[in-house]
Amino acid sequence: MKASxxxxxxxxxxxxxxxxxxxxxxxxxxxxxxxxxxxxxxxxADIYPHEIVVAVNEHIKTxxxxxHDVFDPFSDLKNQTRAIAETFxxxxxxKIEQAPDSLEMAVKCAxxxxxxxxxxxxxxxxxxxxxxxxxxxLDFAIYDxxxxxxxxxxxxxxxxxxxxxGEDIFDKVCxxxxxxxxxxxxxxxxxxxxxxxxxxxxxxxRAIGMDQLVETISSGSIYPGTILSKTTESFQELFxxxxxxxxxxxxxxxxxxxxxxxxxxxxxxxxxxxxxNYLKVDLKSMILMKSATDRMGYx
Amino acid sequence: MKASxxxxxxxxxxxxxxxxxxxxxxxxxxxxxxxxxxxxxxxxADIYPHEIVVAVNEHIKTxxxxxHDVFDPFSDLKNQTRAIAETFxxxxxxKIEQAPDSLEMAVKCAxxxxxxxxxxxxxxxxxxxxxxxxxxxLDFAIYDxxxxxxxxxxxxxxxxxxxxxGEDIFDKVCxxxxxxxxxxxxxxxxxxxxxxxxxxxxxxxRAIGMDQLVETISSGSIYPGTILSKTTESFQELFxxxxxxxxxxxxxxxxxxxxxxxxxxxxxxxxxxxxxNYLKVDLKSMILMKSATDRMGYx
Numbered sequence: 352m353k354a355s356x357x358x359x360x361x362x363x364x365x366x367x368x369x370x371x372x373x374x375x376x377x378x379x380x381x382x383x384x385x386x387x388x389x390x391x392x393x394x395x396a397d398i399y400p401h402e403i404v405v406a407v408n409e410h411i412k413t414x415x416x417x418x419h420d421v422f423d424p425f426s427d428l429k430n431q432t433r434a435i436a437e438t439f440x441x442x443x444x445x446k447i448e449q450a451p452d453s454l455e456m457a458v459k460c461a462x463x464x465x466x467x468x469x470x471x472x473x474x475x476x477x478x479x480x481x482x483x484x485x486x487x488x489l490d491f492a493i494y495d496x497x498x499x500x501x502x503x504x505x506x507x508x509x510x511x512x513x514x515x516x517g518e519d520i521f522d523k524v525c526x527x528x529x530x531x532x533x534x535x536x537x538x539x540x541x542x543x544x545x546x547x548x549x550x551x552x553x554x555x556x557r558a559i560g561m562d563q564l565v566e567t568i569s570s571g572s573i574y575p576g577t578i579l580s581k582t583t584e585s586f587q588e589l590f591x592x593x594x595x596x597x598x599x600x601x602x603x604x605x606x607x608x609x610x611x612x613x614x615x616x617x618x619x620x621x622x623x624x625x626x627x628n629y630l631k632v633d634l635k636s637m638i639l640m641k642s643a644t645d646r647m648g649y650x
Numbered sequence: 651m652k653a654s655x656x657x658x659x660x661x662x663x664x665x666x667x668x669x670x671x672x673x674x675x676x677x678x679x680x681x682x683x684x685x686x687x688x689x690x691x692x693x694x695a696d697i698y699p700h701e702i703v704v705a706v707n708e709h710i711k712t713x714x715x716x717x718h719d720v721f722d723p724f725s726d727l728k729n730q731t732r733a734i735a736e737t738f739x740x741x742x743x744x745k746i747e748q749a750p751d752s753l754e755m756a757v758k759c760a761x762x763x764x765x766x767x768x769x770x771x772x773x774x775x776x777x778x779x780x781x782x783x784x785x786x787x788l789d790f791a792i793y794d795x796x797x798x799x800x801x802x803x804x805x806x807x808x809x810x811x812x813x814x815x816g817e818d819i820f821d822k823v824c825x826x827x828x829x830x831x832x833x834x835x836x837x838x839x840x841x842x843x844x845x846x847x848x849x850x851x852x853x854x855x856r857a858i859g860m861d862q863l864v865e866t867i868s869s870g871s872i873y874p875g876t877i878l879s880k881t882t883e884s885f886q887e888l889f890x891x892x893x894x895x896x897x898x899x900x901x902x903x904x905x906x907x908x909x910x911x912x913x914x915x916x917x918x919x920x921x922x923x924x925x926x927n928y929l930k931v932d933l934k935s936m937i938l939m940k941s942a943t944d945r946m947g948y949x
Contacts, residue, residue, distance in 0.1 A: 360660070388690050391687050392684040
């Protein structure tokens with residue numbers, strides 16, 4: 352699912368936010384926006400929007416930041432989000448324990464965690480508490496839970512693709528539940544190679560102890576998604592050989608929805624009209640969907 | 651209040667919508683977006699965002715539309731909005747009749763009408779019914795009603811600057827109430843000279859019978875706001891000589907907030923962060939404010 356002009360307003364809003372978090376003002380901010388405007392105009396429409404984000408970040412980094420610092424303008428926001436998300440840990444655990452089907456509830460919670468995303472413009476608010484309260488009646492516009500469970504039961508090696516900081520707390524609870532039910536299965540949690548927007552990196556995953564729970568690796572992706580051809584060879588091999596892949600969030604969905612894999616599942620909230628239209632669902636719909644390629648003829 | 655880079659994402663979203671309403675797709679839509687991106691990059695940051703809208707509209711019009719047609723891509727949407735707004739007419743009248751202070755309620759309703767605006771990206775939904783129900787307890791972040799009433803009582807000539815289609819229904823009810831209370835006052839309702847986004851034109855004002863109620867004129871503005879230097883000479887004279895000016899909405903606010911006039915009042919909802927920050931209020935706040943220049947040192 353490549354970029355299209357529909358992505359430009361959100362991309363610009365995100366770039367604006369990044370430049371502000373980098374402390375840029377006045378002429379510098381205008382210069383960064385101009386760079387972004389020209390990059391969008393010069394590039395063909397059919398690249399991943401994630402590539403524009405990285406190109407502009409690289410420009411900000413080389414032009415305005417010290418070469419010694421890690422470029423992570425969303426660092427403070429990520430820490431704040433993690434702290435908020437952590438306050439929900441116990442109540443999510445409780446929800447799962449008390450549910451008639453604890454695994455299904457854990458999966459629902461993991462999907463719900465995707466609402467935590469201040470990177471997606473149209474979905475900046477953390478209305479987690481509100482959503483969590485009504486999770487029992489939460490409607491999924493696409494809900495391939497049965498095929499998911501069938502794949503999960505057969506799987507030996509599970510690749511779990513992380514998305515945003517804060518959301519990873521929900522992933523941790525879900526993974527804990529899967530491990531409890533299926534202790535023999537191997538689960539690998541994969542994250543971005545470098546900080547990009549609010550996406551989970553190895554450092555972020557460690558901050559919530561994910562590496563203590565399951566093997567945690569970098570996919571090699573420097574994009575806020577998983578452009579498979581731009582991940583490490585070992586990750587590409589892992590992607591191919593995993594028996595089940597759980598892909599979290601819109602960034603991973605946009606970059607992986609055309610990839611072929613017999614047991615690839617997407618957990619996300621459709622946060623923008625482009626993705627909602629593509630999936631033929633309402634904006635903000637919850638999705639638990641088996642790989643699009645063999646299912647609905649998407650490309 | 652000139653444009654700044656903060657306006658770019660919303661501007662792009664609006665241009666995208668315009669190009670879609672014009673039926674543009676694929677390469678044509680990309681070409682229009684590229685034109686917009688380059689226009690934004692090439693222009694200095696300190697022009698009115700409204701000028702970018704008009705420049706891109708002009709490009710779409712000359713490149714893709716028949717020269718014989720009126721360029722009014724929002725025409726259908728305006729008609730739909732008008733039809734929805736008209737369904738509220740009776741209940742607004744009733745609210746006003748039943749209120750302890752009918753004039754104050756009429757003024758509040760006129761301000762509330764500004765929530766109808768599918769042109770402002772962050773405020774596309776028509777939650778009129780909901781807002782109307784709680785109008786009695788509606789909080790204004792800035793509420794210069796007393797100075798407004800004092801100016802109104804003394805005024806002989808009142809200039810009322812229209813904003814969006816749909817909102818104009820609320821203006822009509824308010825103007826009716828002012829006329830009922832002060833039949834001797836002359837009221838002039840001024841609108842845009844040409845269709846631009848969803849702003850009221852002479853044809854739109856006639857469609858709701860505004861011209862039967864009060865004198866209705868074009869300000870000469872081709873922008874979705876009132877850049878005074880780009881209105882007709884007669885309008886500029888009228889602006890100067892009016893005893894009271896009621897300026898509706900954000901477009902008029904952004905372009906007039908630095909103008910000097912002793913009895914200029916802004917009725918609006920702060921629909922974007924830039925305006926909310928400028929006014930030091932929360933996003934979506936309701937505003938009934940006396941001219942900023944002599945009041946809060948804005949420029």
